[in-house]
Amino acid sequence: MILGVQILGIAFGLFMAYLSFLHYKRKEFGKGQILFWEIIWLLLVILILFPQTISGIVQELGIARVMDFFIILGFIFITILTFYNYTALNKIKHKLEEKIREESLKELDK
Protein backbone atom coordinates (compact mmCIF):
# COMPACT_ATOMS: atom_id res chain seq x y z
CA MET A 1 0.00 0.00 0.00
CA ILE A 2 1.28 3.44 -0.93
CA LEU A 3 1.59 5.90 1.96
CA GLY A 4 0.55 9.57 1.80
CA VAL A 5 4.14 10.70 2.01
CA GLN A 6 4.98 8.49 -0.97
CA ILE A 7 2.23 10.09 -3.03
CA LEU A 8 3.66 13.50 -2.12
CA GLY A 9 7.16 12.39 -3.13
CA ILE A 10 5.97 10.91 -6.44
CA ALA A 11 3.98 14.07 -7.24
CA PHE A 12 7.10 16.14 -6.49
CA GLY A 13 9.28 13.91 -8.70
CA LEU A 14 6.81 14.04 -11.60
CA PHE A 15 6.39 17.78 -11.28
CA MET A 16 10.18 18.30 -11.34
CA ALA A 17 10.46 15.98 -14.37
CA TYR A 18 7.84 18.12 -16.13
CA LEU A 19 9.68 21.35 -15.16
CA SER A 20 12.95 19.93 -16.51
CA PHE A 21 11.20 18.96 -19.75
CA LEU A 22 9.77 22.48 -20.01
CA HIS A 23 13.28 23.94 -19.71
CA TYR A 24 14.44 21.57 -22.45
CA LYS A 25 11.58 22.62 -24.74
CA ARG A 26 12.43 26.28 -24.14
CA LYS A 27 16.00 25.42 -25.16
CA GLU A 28 17.33 26.41 -21.74
CA PHE A 29 18.59 22.84 -21.18
CA GLY A 30 20.79 20.89 -23.60
CA LYS A 31 20.31 17.17 -24.36
CA GLY A 32 22.86 16.17 -21.73
CA GLN A 33 21.23 18.31 -19.06
CA ILE A 34 17.70 17.06 -19.71
CA LEU A 35 18.95 13.46 -19.68
CA PHE A 36 20.74 14.00 -16.35
CA TRP A 37 17.75 15.62 -14.65
CA GLU A 38 15.15 13.19 -16.03
CA ILE A 39 17.25 10.24 -14.77
CA ILE A 40 17.46 11.89 -11.32
CA TRP A 41 13.67 12.41 -11.12
CA LEU A 42 12.94 8.93 -12.49
CA LEU A 43 15.27 7.37 -9.92
CA LEU A 44 13.57 9.39 -7.19
CA VAL A 45 10.11 8.17 -8.23
CA ILE A 46 11.29 4.53 -8.47
CA LEU A 47 12.94 4.67 -5.05
CA ILE A 48 9.84 6.23 -3.51
CA LEU A 49 7.62 3.54 -5.06
CA PHE A 50 9.94 0.68 -4.11
CA PRO A 51 11.89 1.78 -1.02
CA GLN A 52 12.69 -1.84 -0.16
CA THR A 53 15.12 -1.98 -3.11
CA ILE A 54 17.62 0.10 -1.13
CA SER A 55 16.77 -1.07 2.40
CA GLY A 56 19.89 -3.28 2.35
CA ILE A 57 22.18 -0.31 1.67
CA VAL A 58 20.30 1.80 4.21
CA GLN A 59 20.82 -0.82 6.94
CA GLU A 60 24.45 -1.19 5.94
CA LEU A 61 24.89 2.56 6.49
CA GLY A 62 23.36 2.29 9.96
CA ILE A 63 20.29 4.37 9.08
CA ALA A 64 17.03 3.22 10.67
CA ARG A 65 14.55 3.94 7.89
CA VAL A 66 14.62 4.55 4.12
CA MET A 67 12.78 7.80 4.84
CA ASP A 68 15.72 9.02 6.99
CA PHE A 69 18.07 8.03 4.17
CA PHE A 70 16.11 10.25 1.78
CA ILE A 71 16.26 13.17 4.20
CA ILE A 72 20.04 12.80 4.60
CA LEU A 73 20.42 12.50 0.84
CA GLY A 74 18.33 15.64 0.43
CA PHE A 75 20.56 17.61 2.81
CA ILE A 76 23.69 16.44 1.02
CA PHE A 77 22.17 17.38 -2.32
CA ILE A 78 21.15 20.85 -1.10
CA THR A 79 24.64 21.47 0.34
CA ILE A 80 26.29 20.49 -2.94
CA LEU A 81 23.84 22.61 -4.90
CA THR A 82 24.40 25.64 -2.63
CA PHE A 83 28.16 25.32 -3.03
CA TYR A 84 27.80 24.95 -6.79
CA ASN A 85 25.49 27.99 -6.97
CA TYR A 86 27.91 30.01 -4.83
CA THR A 87 30.87 29.31 -7.10
CA ALA A 88 28.80 29.79 -10.27
CA LEU A 89 27.44 33.11 -8.97
CA ASN A 90 30.93 34.31 -8.09
CA LYS A 91 32.09 33.43 -11.59
CA ILE A 92 29.18 35.28 -13.18
CA LYS A 93 29.71 38.32 -10.89
CA HIS A 94 33.36 38.44 -11.87
CA LYS A 95 32.62 38.14 -15.60
CA LEU A 96 29.91 40.78 -15.37
CA GLU A 97 32.22 43.15 -13.51
CA GLU A 98 34.98 42.68 -16.11
CA LYS A 99 32.59 43.26 -18.99
CA ILE A 100 30.96 46.37 -17.55
CA ARG A 101 34.27 47.92 -16.54
CA GLU A 102 35.81 47.10 -19.92
CA GLU A 103 32.88 48.73 -21.69
CA SER A 104 33.02 51.87 -19.54
CA LEU A 105 36.74 52.26 -20.28
CA LYS A 106 35.97 52.21 -24.01
CA GLU A 107 34.43 55.68 -23.54
CA LEU A 108 37.93 56.91 -22.78
CA ASP A 109 39.13 56.03 -26.28
CA LYS A 110 36.31 57.91 -28.01
Added chain:
Amino acid sequence: MDSITQKTPFQKIVVIIPAYNEEKTIGQVIKEVKNHVDNIIVIDDGSGDQTYSVAKNSAQNIVVLRHKINLGKGAALKTGCEAALKLNADIIAIMDADGQHSPKDLLKLLNKLQKENLDIVFGMRPMNKEMPILMRLGNKFLTKTINILFGISIQDTQSGLRTFTKNAYYKIKWLACDYFAETEMIINAAKNRLKYQEVPIETIYHDTYKGTTIFDGIKVFINILKNKFI
Protein backbone atom coordinates in the same frame (compact mmCIF):
# COMPACT_ATOMS: atom_id res chain seq x y z
CA MET B 1 41.71 78.35 -1.43
CA ASP B 2 45.31 77.19 -1.75
CA SER B 3 46.48 75.81 -5.02
CA ILE B 4 49.10 73.12 -5.27
CA THR B 5 51.99 75.54 -5.57
CA GLN B 6 54.38 72.87 -4.40
CA LYS B 7 53.36 70.56 -7.22
CA THR B 8 56.41 68.88 -8.66
CA PRO B 9 56.79 69.72 -12.36
CA PHE B 10 55.61 67.02 -14.75
CA GLN B 11 53.69 65.17 -12.07
CA LYS B 12 50.22 64.65 -13.41
CA ILE B 13 47.54 64.57 -10.75
CA VAL B 14 44.25 62.85 -11.47
CA VAL B 15 41.38 62.76 -9.03
CA ILE B 16 38.86 59.92 -9.17
CA ILE B 17 35.33 60.47 -7.94
CA PRO B 18 33.12 57.38 -7.81
CA ALA B 19 29.48 58.46 -7.86
CA TYR B 20 26.21 56.67 -7.35
CA ASN B 21 23.05 58.78 -7.48
CA GLU B 22 24.87 62.00 -6.61
CA GLU B 23 23.25 64.46 -9.05
CA LYS B 24 22.73 67.00 -6.27
CA THR B 25 26.34 67.22 -5.14
CA ILE B 26 28.60 66.00 -7.97
CA GLY B 27 28.53 69.29 -9.88
CA GLN B 28 29.66 71.31 -6.87
CA VAL B 29 32.39 68.80 -5.97
CA ILE B 30 33.79 68.97 -9.51
CA LYS B 31 33.68 72.79 -9.56
CA GLU B 32 35.63 72.97 -6.31
CA VAL B 33 38.30 70.52 -7.42
CA LYS B 34 38.77 71.20 -11.12
CA ASN B 35 41.32 74.02 -10.82
CA HIS B 36 43.67 72.07 -8.59
CA VAL B 37 44.24 68.88 -10.56
CA ASP B 38 45.12 67.98 -14.12
CA ASN B 39 42.20 65.67 -14.72
CA ILE B 40 39.04 64.58 -12.99
CA ILE B 41 37.59 61.15 -13.64
CA VAL B 42 34.03 60.57 -12.50
CA ILE B 43 32.76 57.01 -12.51
CA ASP B 44 29.00 56.95 -12.60
CA ASP B 45 28.40 53.57 -11.00
CA GLY B 46 25.02 52.76 -12.56
CA SER B 47 23.17 55.77 -11.19
CA GLY B 48 19.46 56.03 -11.81
CA ASP B 49 19.50 59.82 -11.75
CA GLN B 50 21.25 62.55 -13.76
CA THR B 51 24.71 62.07 -12.19
CA TYR B 52 26.29 61.32 -15.58
CA SER B 53 25.02 64.38 -17.43
CA VAL B 54 25.55 66.72 -14.47
CA ALA B 55 29.17 65.55 -14.17
CA LYS B 56 29.74 65.73 -17.93
CA ASN B 57 28.61 69.36 -18.08
CA SER B 58 30.52 70.51 -15.00
CA ALA B 59 34.03 71.04 -16.35
CA GLN B 60 36.31 70.86 -19.37
CA ASN B 61 39.11 68.70 -17.99
CA ILE B 62 36.74 65.95 -16.98
CA VAL B 63 36.33 62.35 -18.05
CA VAL B 64 33.03 60.72 -17.15
CA LEU B 65 32.80 56.96 -17.43
CA ARG B 66 29.69 54.97 -16.79
CA HIS B 67 29.07 51.51 -15.38
CA LYS B 68 25.83 50.33 -16.92
CA ILE B 69 24.85 48.63 -13.69
CA ASN B 70 25.84 49.40 -10.12
CA LEU B 71 28.95 47.35 -9.26
CA GLY B 72 30.04 49.00 -6.03
CA LYS B 73 32.58 51.56 -4.90
CA GLY B 74 35.57 49.22 -5.22
CA ALA B 75 34.76 48.44 -8.85
CA ALA B 76 34.23 52.12 -9.64
CA LEU B 77 37.61 52.93 -8.12
CA LYS B 78 39.26 50.15 -10.14
CA THR B 79 37.82 51.56 -13.37
CA GLY B 80 38.87 55.05 -12.29
CA CYS B 81 42.45 54.01 -11.56
CA GLU B 82 42.77 52.16 -14.86
CA ALA B 83 41.49 55.25 -16.67
CA ALA B 84 43.92 57.42 -14.69
CA LEU B 85 46.82 55.24 -15.80
CA LYS B 86 45.66 55.53 -19.40
CA LEU B 87 45.78 59.30 -18.92
CA ASN B 88 49.38 58.93 -17.68
CA ALA B 89 48.67 59.96 -14.11
CA ASP B 90 51.64 60.13 -11.74
CA ILE B 91 49.53 60.75 -8.67
CA ILE B 92 46.02 59.44 -8.11
CA ALA B 93 43.61 60.94 -5.59
CA ILE B 94 40.25 59.53 -4.67
CA MET B 95 37.42 61.40 -3.03
CA ASP B 96 33.70 60.95 -2.43
CA ALA B 97 31.05 62.50 -4.63
CA ASP B 98 28.66 63.46 -1.86
CA GLY B 99 30.55 66.60 -0.90
CA GLN B 100 31.74 65.27 2.44
CA HIS B 101 35.36 66.02 1.61
CA SER B 102 36.74 69.52 1.37
CA PRO B 103 39.01 70.30 -1.64
CA LYS B 104 41.32 72.05 0.85
CA ASP B 105 41.91 68.69 2.50
CA LEU B 106 42.57 67.05 -0.85
CA LEU B 107 45.31 69.63 -1.40
CA LYS B 108 46.73 68.94 2.06
CA LEU B 109 46.97 65.25 1.22
CA LEU B 110 48.57 65.91 -2.17
CA ASN B 111 51.11 68.28 -0.65
CA LYS B 112 52.01 65.78 2.05
CA LEU B 113 52.47 62.98 -0.48
CA GLN B 114 54.77 65.04 -2.66
CA LYS B 115 56.70 66.93 0.00
CA GLU B 116 57.50 63.89 2.11
CA ASN B 117 57.94 61.55 -0.83
CA LEU B 118 55.36 59.09 0.49
CA ASP B 119 53.62 56.26 -1.31
CA ILE B 120 50.17 56.82 0.08
CA VAL B 121 48.41 59.39 2.26
CA PHE B 122 45.10 58.77 4.01
CA GLY B 123 42.60 61.33 5.17
CA MET B 124 41.81 60.99 8.88
CA ARG B 125 38.39 62.13 10.04
CA PRO B 126 37.90 63.31 13.61
CA MET B 127 36.02 60.69 15.62
CA ASN B 128 33.77 63.26 17.27
CA LYS B 129 30.01 63.64 17.62
CA GLU B 130 29.74 64.87 14.04
CA MET B 131 30.25 61.30 12.89
CA PRO B 132 27.10 59.17 13.32
CA ILE B 133 27.52 56.99 16.43
CA LEU B 134 27.18 53.62 14.68
CA MET B 135 29.72 54.66 12.06
CA ARG B 136 32.06 55.88 14.81
CA LEU B 137 31.88 52.64 16.79
CA GLY B 138 32.14 50.46 13.68
CA ASN B 139 35.09 52.46 12.38
CA LYS B 140 36.93 52.24 15.71
CA PHE B 141 36.39 48.49 15.87
CA LEU B 142 37.49 47.85 12.28
CA THR B 143 40.48 50.17 12.64
CA LYS B 144 41.65 48.39 15.80
CA THR B 145 41.21 45.00 14.14
CA ILE B 146 43.23 46.00 11.07
CA ASN B 147 45.97 47.62 13.15
CA ILE B 148 46.37 44.49 15.30
CA LEU B 149 46.13 41.94 12.49
CA PHE B 150 48.32 43.70 9.95
CA GLY B 151 50.77 45.58 12.17
CA ILE B 152 49.88 48.99 10.82
CA SER B 153 49.12 52.20 12.69
CA ILE B 154 46.18 54.03 11.20
CA GLN B 155 43.49 56.02 13.02
CA ASP B 156 40.79 55.95 10.34
CA THR B 157 40.73 53.00 7.97
CA GLN B 158 37.39 53.86 6.39
CA SER B 159 38.09 57.36 5.13
CA GLY B 160 37.34 57.77 1.41
CA LEU B 161 39.83 60.58 0.86
CA ARG B 162 43.28 59.32 -0.04
CA THR B 163 46.08 59.90 -2.52
CA PHE B 164 48.79 57.60 -3.80
CA THR B 165 51.47 57.43 -6.44
CA LYS B 166 51.17 55.44 -9.64
CA ASN B 167 53.77 52.96 -8.38
CA ALA B 168 51.92 52.54 -5.09
CA TYR B 169 48.72 51.76 -7.00
CA TYR B 170 50.29 48.65 -8.51
CA LYS B 171 51.06 47.43 -4.99
CA ILE B 172 47.74 48.25 -3.34
CA LYS B 173 45.55 47.03 -6.23
CA TRP B 174 42.38 45.57 -4.74
CA LEU B 175 40.04 42.81 -5.81
CA ALA B 176 36.92 43.85 -3.90
CA CYS B 177 34.09 45.56 -5.72
CA ASP B 178 32.40 46.86 -2.58
CA TYR B 179 33.41 49.01 0.40
CA PHE B 180 36.07 46.47 1.39
CA ALA B 181 38.25 47.96 -1.38
CA GLU B 182 39.30 50.81 0.91
CA THR B 183 40.35 48.38 3.61
CA GLU B 184 42.06 46.12 1.09
CA MET B 185 44.18 49.09 -0.03
CA ILE B 186 45.41 49.53 3.55
CA ILE B 187 46.08 45.81 4.00
CA ASN B 188 48.05 45.72 0.74
CA ALA B 189 49.95 48.86 1.73
CA ALA B 190 50.88 47.18 5.02
CA LYS B 191 51.88 43.92 3.32
CA ASN B 192 54.09 45.79 0.84
CA ARG B 193 55.55 48.06 3.54
CA LEU B 194 54.61 51.22 1.70
CA LYS B 195 55.43 54.62 3.18
CA TYR B 196 52.17 56.07 4.46
CA GLN B 197 50.92 58.94 6.58
CA GLU B 198 47.58 60.25 7.75
CA VAL B 199 46.41 63.83 7.49
CA PRO B 200 43.54 65.17 9.63
CA ILE B 201 40.60 66.21 7.50
CA GLU B 202 37.18 67.63 8.19
CA THR B 203 34.09 65.76 7.14
CA ILE B 204 30.67 67.15 6.41
CA TYR B 205 27.91 64.56 6.70
CA HIS B 206 25.08 65.48 4.33
CA ASP B 207 23.11 62.27 4.34
CA THR B 208 23.35 59.65 7.07
CA TYR B 209 21.44 57.11 4.98
CA LYS B 210 24.07 56.99 2.25
CA GLY B 211 27.46 55.32 2.33
CA THR B 212 28.37 52.37 4.49
CA THR B 213 25.74 50.60 6.54
CA ILE B 214 26.14 48.23 9.49
CA PHE B 215 25.90 45.31 7.04
CA ASP B 216 28.79 46.73 5.00
CA GLY B 217 30.74 46.95 8.28
CA ILE B 218 30.05 43.27 9.04
CA LYS B 219 31.06 42.31 5.48
CA VAL B 220 34.28 44.33 5.82
CA PHE B 221 35.05 42.58 9.14
CA ILE B 222 34.49 39.10 7.62
CA ASN B 223 36.70 40.05 4.67
CA ILE B 224 39.46 41.28 6.98
CA LEU B 225 39.47 37.87 8.71
CA LYS B 226 39.39 36.06 5.34
CA ASN B 227 42.28 38.18 4.11
CA LYS B 228 44.34 37.40 7.19
CA PHE B 229 43.61 33.74 7.81
CA ILE B 230 42.47 32.18 4.52
